[in-house]
Amino acid sequence: MLQLLVAGLTVGSGYALVALGIHIVLRATRIINFAQGEFTIVGGLVALTFVQVLHVNTWIALIGATLVGFGLGLAFERFVLRPAARSGDWALTTATIGMVSILLYGHALVPGWGSLPQPLPAFSGDVSDALNLGGVSIQIQSMWVVALLLLALAVLYVFFDRTYYGKAIRAAANNPAGARLIGIDVTNARAVSVGLAIALAAYGGTIIGPITLVGGAGGVAIAIKGFVAAIVGGLESPAGCVLGGLLVGVIEKLIQGLPGVSYGLSDPIVYALLLLGLLIRPQGLIGTRGAVRD
Amino acid sequence: MFAAIVIAFGIAAAGNPSIAQAGTYAAIYGIAAMGLSLLMGNVNQISIGQAGFFGLGAYAVAYATTTWTLPGWLLWPLAAALGVAAAALAGIAVGFIALRFRGHFLAVATLAFGLICVGVFHEAAPLGGAIGIQDVPYPQFGALTISGYPAYWFAWAFAGLVALASINLLRGRTGRAFEAIRNDELAADVLGIPTRRYKILAFTYAGALAGLAGAIYASFLGIVVPDAVGVPLSITLLLMVVLGGNGSVSGALIGAAILGVIDISGHQFENSREVAYGVLVIVVVIVAPGGLFGLLRSRVARAPAAAAERAPVPARPRPPVPTGHNDAAPLAVTCVTKRFGGLVAVNDVSFTLERGTLTSLIGPNGAGKTTLFNAISGVGALTAGRIVIAGTDVTGLQPHRIAALGVGRTFQNARLFGEMTVLENVMAGSFRLERTTRGATERAHATLARLGLEHLAGTLARDLAFGDRRRVELARAIAADPWMLLVDEPAAGLNASERATLQRDLLALRDDGVTLLLIEHDMRLVMAISQRVLVLKFGALIADGPPDAVRDDPAVIAAYLGTSV
Numbered sequence: 001m002l003q004l005l006v007a008g009l010t011v012g013s014g015y016a017l018v019a020l021g022i023h024i025v026l027r028a029t030r031i032i033n034f035a036q037g038e039f040t041i042v043g044g045l046v047a048l049t050f051v052q053v054l055h056v057n058t059w060i061a062l063i064g065a066t067l068v069g070f071g072l073g074l075a076f077e078r079f080v081l082r083p084a085a086r087s088g089d090w091a092l093t094t095a096t097i098g099m100v101s102i103l104l105y106g107h108a109l110v111p112g113w114g115s116l117p118q119p120l121p122a123f124s125g126d127v128s129d130a131l132n133l134g135g136v137s138i139q140i141q142s143m144w145v146v147a148l149l150l151l152a153l154a155v156l157y158v159f160f161d162r163t164y165y166g167k168a169i170r171a172a173a174n175n176p177a178g179a180r181l182i183g184i185d186v187t188n189a190r191a192v193s194v195g196l197a198i199a200l201a202a203y204g205g206t207i208i209g210p211i212t213l214v215g216g217a218g219g220v221a222i223a224i225k226g227f228v229a230a231i232v233g234g235l236e237s238p239a240g241c242v243l244g245g246l247l248v249g250v251i252e253k254l255i256q257g258l259p260g261v262s263y264g265l266s267d268p269i270v271y272a273l274l275l276l277g278l279l280i281r282p283q284g285l286i287g288t289r290g291a292v293r294d
Numbered sequence: 295m296f297a298a299i300v301i302a303f304g305i306a307a308a309g310n311p312s313i314a315q316a317g318t319y320a321a322i323y324g325i326a327a328m329g330l331s332l333l334m335g336n337v338n339q340i341s342i343g344q345a346g347f348f349g350l351g352a353y354a355v356a357y358a359t360t361t362w363t364l365p366g367w368l369l370w371p372l373a374a375a376l377g378v379a380a381a382a383l384a385g386i387a388v389g390f391i392a393l394r395f396r397g398h399f400l401a402v403a404t405l406a407f408g409l410i411c412v413g414v415f416h417e418a419a420p421l422g423g424a425i426g427i428q429d430v431p432y433p434q435f436g437a438l439t440i441s442g443y444p445a446y447w448f449a450w451a452f453a454g455l456v457a458l459a460s461i462n463l464l465r466g467r468t469g470r471a472f473e474a475i476r477n478d479e480l481a482a483d484v485l486g487i488p489t490r491r492y493k494i495l496a497f498t499y500a501g502a503l504a505g506l507a508g509a510i511y512a513s514f515l516g517i518v519v520p521d522a523v524g525v526p527l528s529i530t531l532l533l534m535v536v537l538g539g540n541g542s543v544s545g546a547l548i549g550a551a552i553l554g555v556i557d558i559s560g561h562q563f564e565n566s567r568e569v570a571y572g573v574l575v576i577v578v579v580i581v582a583p584g585g586l587f588g589l590l591r592s593r594v595a596r597a598p599a600a601a602a603e604r605a606p607v608p609a610r611p612r613p614p615v616p617t618g619h620n621d622a623a624p625l626a627v628t629c630v631t632k633r634f635g636g637l638v639a640v641n642d643v644s645f646t647l648e649r650g651t652l653t654s655l656i657g658p659n660g661a662g663k664t665t666l667f668n669a670i671s672g673v674g675a676l677t678a679g680r681i682v683i684a685g686t687d688v689t690g691l692q693p694h695r696i697a698a699l700g701v702g703r704t705f706q707n708a709r710l711f712g713e714m715t716v717l718e719n720v721m722a723g724s725f726r727l728e729r730t731t732r733g734a735t736e737r738a739h740a741t742l743a744r745l746g747l748e749h750l751a752g753t754l755a756r757d758l759a760f761g762d763r764r765r766v767e768l769a770r771a772i773a774a775d776p777w778m779l780l781v782d783e784p785a786a787g788l789n790a791s792e793r794a795t796l797q798r799d800l801l802a803l804r805d806d807g808v809t810l811l812l813i814e815h816d817m818r819l820v821m822a823i824s825q826r827v828l829v830l831k832f833g834a835l836i837a838d839g840p841p842d843a844v845r846d847d848p849a850v851i852a853a854y855l856g857t858s859v
Contacts, residue, residue, distance in 0.1 A: 026398070032398040032401060032402065034342075080576055084579050084580050086580075087579050087580065087583035088583065090334075090340065091579040091583050092579075093340070093401060094532065094536055094575060094579050095575065095576045095580070097342065097529055097532060098529075098533070098571070098572040098573070098574075098575030098576040098579070099572060100529065100572070101529050101533075101568050101569065101571050101572030102568075102572035102573060102576075103572075104526075104568070105565040105567075105568035105572075106565070108565050109565050109566060109569070115565075220405075220409070220525050224405055224406060224409065227398075228406075231399070231402075262417055264413065264416050264417050265413060265414075265417045267409065267413050268410040268412075268414055271406040271409055271410050271413075272410055274406070275391065275403060275406055275407075279391065279394055
């Protein structure tokens with residue numbers, strides 16, 4: 001049971017970061033970025049390339065992948081989201097779905113990436129290294145995942161709450177017209193928001209890489225779980241996104257641990273449970289009814 | 295429609311088996327795309343889970359035809375009927391879910407539906423798990439085996455029927471309801487259009503069509519695997535609709551035809567083909583949001599269509615206003631309270647209207663007037679209290695049910711259907727009375743003539759001048775001959791002559807026996823036409839009486855001027 005909890009928190013950390021990324025893009029552009037999961041996959045693969053081609057360790061690869069993710073995000077905003085925004089919200093959402101198709105199939109075409117998941121070297125020691133705490137064995141990598149999640153949260157908190165630029169971005173997201181009036185470059189703030197969100201995706205894809213492998217076709221599932229996490233926690237609240245992500249991860253692992261449930265059936269059960277949960281409590285665990293309006 | 299014939303004949307003439315195969319795929323995907331196009335383009339509901347319905351149809355046929363022993367002519371039709379029924383039922387379920395979700399939430403909910411379906415197909419042992427169901431027989435009708443070239447005609451026969459059915463659906467009453475819902479769901483509901491029912495209908499129709507497409511696909515290909523009906527198929531269907539032109543039958547077929555051909559000719563370029571799809575979607579939504587058919591249409595056929603619309607229709611004599619069926623008060627509001635969180639917008643308000651009178655509801659901004667209107671017309675649930683209209687308890691009823699009693703309403707911000715013409719707006723107003731398009735057209739023309747608005751019939755509502763918007767909305771509200779009408783700030787923003795016209799129109803309605811409740815800030819108008827005035831302040835009723843008495847009431851003066859009594 002505790003073992004499953006630990007496993008759940010580990011994958012949940014990944015979902016939490018995806019949920020946060022979705023939250024940031026949603027605030028900046030009013031749409032759901034369906035490609036957030038694919039960017040997570042691609043981010044992990046970029047880290048793999050750093051390791052394989054430049055022979056750096058996973059830490060350096062993490063920094064590299066995050067920076068590349070930021071660049072990808074800026075490009076995504078400039079060449080896809082910004083032009084598509086003129087055609088309306090549906091067009092924008094459809095464009096992110098088009099991006100899913102590009103990344104999902106495109107990454108298999110990149111030399112060295114392929115369509116099969118590959119292992120990323122551990123952050124320290126060996127992937128299977130574990131601590132034994134009162135009968136529960138905890139992978140060292142799981143601890144790194146949670147620690148790195150907390151680090152990312154701290155950095156984001158300082159950026160959005162303590163720096164002038166971060167506050168300007170929040171203002172631009174809350175009230176674009178008002179922000180423009182007081183001299184904030186809203187277009188630029190949007191671009192940086194999307195850049196940050198994709199950087200976060202790449203970061204998340206890399207930190208869970210040693211455990212879950214990088215690459216493969218799981219991006220859509222990651223994106224939808226991230227979105228569900230964001231809704232469960234309350235789309236409006238970053239803390240809710242993180243809690244929601246951890247919760248979705250734990251629920252998923254608990255279901256997989258149930259006797260008689262095959263591994264492949266756990267995802268459909270998670271989706272069905274969450275659809276049901278949403279029907280009953282659409283405002284999420286945290287958050288008020290008003291937040292439900294699209 | 296002609297697009298379907300052109301595509302069908304064009305490819306058939308070539309007589310080349312691989313092109314016939316591409317054509318068959320185009321027909322199969324076209325069927326599913328037509329359903330999705332109706333859902334997205336006509337009702338403004340997104341679905342990224344159509345592959346789930348497609349899979350239900352495909353698996354039902356694959357399972358039934360490989361396990362049942364029936365004569366050939368009966369086997370496929372029964373199996374396909376099972377598949378379509380399963381998909382339609384799933385469509386009803388998703389439709390109910392869709393009532394709860396909007397926008398992003400709906401997109402994700404439908405995507406989750408698609409993923410759930412694939413997951414179940416993957417795991418269900420009778421459906422063959424990851425290997426799927428092999429050796430699905432071709433449909434067999436006597437000596438005729440539906441495969442290869444005959445399959446092409448078989449699939450297109452279905453596609454043609456579906457196209458006809460869709461066009462028929464969209465041209466009729468259902469199409470008018472869809473168009474109103476797409477433009478403004480709330481206004482449509484208040485006009486008496488059962489929006490929930492129509493949204494579920496749209497999901498059911500789209501689901502059934504995707505199921506039919508899946509049913510043909512399974513027996514055409516002879517094998518069904520879970521991965522073939524996964525998220526990529528949902529994305530491909532979405533792409534067909536976006537590429538061809540959202541909300542048009544021809545557009546969906548064009549999109550399906552193009553992708554059907556690319557699909558076959560690009561088989562060896564797996565992965566890069568899908569990347570190209572993604573790029574194509576993005577380019578299309580940026581460059582041509584109306585799709586290819588949208589581009590064609592905007593080049594060719596705009597002007598003549600508009601002219602045909604203007605053909606004069608003889609005005610019918612207006613039917614007498616029904617006066618309700620019993621002697622009960624037209625409206626009795628009892629102890630109604632409405633809270634938004636901590637804010638009490640309407641606080642324990644009670645009053646009763648008398649038949650055929652004009653009553654004004656006034657009060658400072660934020661006094662709860664519009665909230666009270668919403669409560670009476672069924673928009674949002676009450677916190678407490680009871681509302682009875684002509685003897686019928688309407689507390690908790692949906693807006694369209696209240697409208698069906700013969701109650702009309704206008705909105706403070708004139709919620710016209712912007713993308714529809716004035717005539718179409720007024721036609722939507724008579725939705726509840728007129729079942730045929732012809733009847734609705736005639737009644738709309740008569741209503742416009744009654745208010746002297748005939749000259750605006752062909753104008754798009756979003757192009758109207760402000761004062762005209764108000765009058766068109768009034769026309770839309772009275773097109774259904776309501777015997778009680780709630781009018782929310784009709785004079786706001788009107789100039790003096792427009793106000794005089796409004797005053798005349800309102801008094802004419804009252805003289806026809808219509809019971810009127812009016813929210814208005816223009817005191818001169820209120821004092822001139824009201825028989826009774828109700829005053830709200832901070833949600834509570836503070837005065838009620840004839841205009842003169844209310845005007846001199848110290849509490850009312852205090853409410854407006856802010857002095858304490």
